[in-house]
Amino acid sequence: MAVVINDTCINCGACIDECPVEAIVDEDDNPTGEEIYYVYEDKCVECVGHFDTPACAESCPTEGCIVWGEAKDGMTLHADRADAGTPCIDE
Ligand code: SF4
Numbered sequence: 001m002a003v004v005i006n007d008t009c010i011n012c013g014a015c016i017d018e019c020p021v022e023a024i025v026d027e028d029d030n031p032t033g034e035e036i037y038y039v040y041e042d043k044c045v046e047c048v049g050h051f052d053t054p055a056c057a058e059s060c061p062t063e064g065c066i067v068w069g070e071a072k073d074g075m076t077l078h079a080d081r082a083d084a085g086t087p088c089i090d091e
């Protein structure tokens with residue numbers, strides 16, 4: 001799938017410009033209507049081919065805010081990804 005931003009997001013904006021494929025939108029463009037940032041799963045490539053670890057999670061100041069999503073067929077998946085719901089970065 002992709003990575004997922006959870007509801008601990010504080011809308012700081014640190015992640016959005018770090019994404020190499022522009023998969024992240026801010027709270028104003030979140031299609032779920034939640035007042036947090038959002039990752040489009042059809043765009044996110046888990047930073048494969050760009051960085052060793054998800055750049056958004058590296059830039060995020062909120063511990064555990066960006067987690068691995070459900071793995072689905074046809075998605076670009078990081079080789080070292082953990083189970084869905086697990087933070088992408090071990091703080
Ligand atoms: S993991 Fe990489 S590609 Fe996916 S949203 Fe984060 S920065 Fe973008």
Ligand code: SF4
Nearest residue numbers: 009010012013015060
């Ligand atoms: S860097 Fe983290 S806290 Fe800041 S907007 Fe992105 S997901 Fe939210």
